[in-house]
Amino acid sequence: MTKPIRTEEIEVSMGPLHRGMEKIAEKRTYFQYMPLVDRFDYLAAMLNGALYCMTIEKLAGMEPPRRAEYIRVIMMELNRIASHLVFVGTLGLDLGASTPFIYCFREREEILDLFDLVCGARMTFNYMRPGGVAKDLPPEFAPKCREFLKKMPARLREYDDLLSNNEIFVERMRGVAKIGADEAVNLGLSGPTLRASGVGFDIRRFEPYSVYPEFDFDVAVREEGDCLARYLCRTEEIRQSLRIVQQALDGLPEGPSSTRINMNLKPAAGEVYHHIEGARGEMGCYLVSDGTTTPVRLKWRAPSFSNLAVLTSALPGWKVADSVAIIGSIDVVLGEVDR
């Protein structure tokens, strides 16, 4: 008992959740595969669906109507908030604070209610479609969403009181598992995990897709690279996403919410890669078409998978009790690690 208990070596073991999902895509038409996409990162299923549809649109050379783009942005940002809320709550729970967990899930529940209103599902939505969205927003969505946006800042202050400004929480997170900017880039980190190391790369800003250039938002960047920075980056992203939703809701154009396209879509032969800023980082989809109704190959770039790479270098040397905070701060969803 003279030596403190520290992590010496770590082996990341993956695979138990492998479902062969990329292979399944090769046996399904583009539309048939839609519902499965939600099962990659199940905490941010709207983002998965949007990415898949954007990739098909890029492959087939289509443009969704502007209203559909706005609806997609609203859904994606709401889902990003919901996903980050799960992060904040479970991180608190891992560190032994049960109250923030319930608080975060209370707000997430309200977002899920909004999704329920729009598409009837709460977890795996199957709402995005190539060429638009499945259904237009119901009339009661906008007022409910505005109500949510209005009460969120006060709720975020509650989380700050319980976690961000809590000395115990801060002491457990500050300076733990620092990841330098170079190391972060070399390991292929992305998303808040990368931005917490001082690299301000956000695909929404630097390779804009959809209608993101029309919105005014900041990219949350922190220099420290420790667990606290990764946590604070995400809480700041919640605030920025709220701003985007507000703007999208205010500027929601009239018009159709989708274009009619053939269910047996046959994109011209070719390959395409598209990536968006997912809730956990760069989420990419690579599609190869041979001109038939089924893709030849689908490859998903899952941010959680790449971000896991950092554990082998971040964990050793830290106390075993810290590993809870470190793994929590990287925010892994295993559904997209093993596909």
Next chain:
Amino acid sequence: MLFDLIASFIKAVLVFAVVMSFVPFLIWLERKLVAWMQQRIGPNRTGPFGLLQPIADAVKLIIKENIFPSGVEKITYFLAPMMSMIPALAAFAVIPFGSPVRIMGRTVNLQVADVNIGILYILALSSLAVYGAVLAGWSSNNKYSLLGGLRTSAQMISYELPIGLSVVSIVLLTGSLSLNEVVRSQASHGIWNIFPQFLGFIILLISYNAELNRAPFDLGEAESEIVAGYHTEYSGFRFAMFYMGEYVNMVTVAALVTVLFLGGWQAPFGPEIPLLWFLIKIFAFILLYMWVRATFPRVRYDQLMALGWKILVPASLANLAMTAVIIVLGGPNAVRILSVGSIVLAVLVGLVLKAAVALRTKSAPGLAPPAGAGS
């Protein structure tokens, strides 16, 4: 003689019954209270307001199979749950819970045993409680149990120092180790010990939270690190005993703090109603611990030890020295000087800590400039 014997017997049975019937109520209260703080509903299926939930849980645990996992050290494994519960119950024996009453022409102390070294007795018994954790951890033949047992015992022994030192300051003020005397001296000073010993009270509050193994100091059973700590291998009634022991301990500590700092059974205002004020003070103290549990995340083990040895022990030593010097120099005004001094000091320390935290938060860089800042 016979009268005394019967009186003691009745008192012992009554105290045991009351304390033990507190336990299910406290379990229910904690679940309900934390649920309300977390915007949940809490137990509400069994009985009115879910009040029978702890009873149902207890029945479930009692009728469960008696399991001795393979490789356990049977005797110690069997004894450990009792070792964690009995000291807590026994410590209650010297707690005075009301002013003496006259029955059949005799004065009866509302206290099971008026021991003139009551404080020493309680400190000794709370040290014994460590055995429950360490024996359970050792005999379970499970690495998580062992780690939990070691953690808990090291933590409890460490935090006994600041507790002991803070209690010594009270002894200095009172001049006696008898708990009855402590209450009487608070009446004669005209001020509860919480004022002249404000620092000691704060130190004791934190230390007893660690001594009770409650969040944020529940390191011995940190579920994200060592499963359930020293009671990982326990199930059924033996687990229930650990669980009950925790709450009995809480009642005992609350009663002790009430006697030492909050004037015991005395009424802060209005007429003195037997037991009422004592119970109100105990519950206020227990509610405070429940509130703390719902609020804070868990500290890390080295941070816990650092807090105990580097902050609380020096602080309680300083408090003891300050108390001793002022009692010698202040003479009859000592209590008054101490009251003003310790509260001013506590406010100052609080402000300095707050400023230090604010300064550190400010020095952290904020958001990077938005557009075009990427590398």
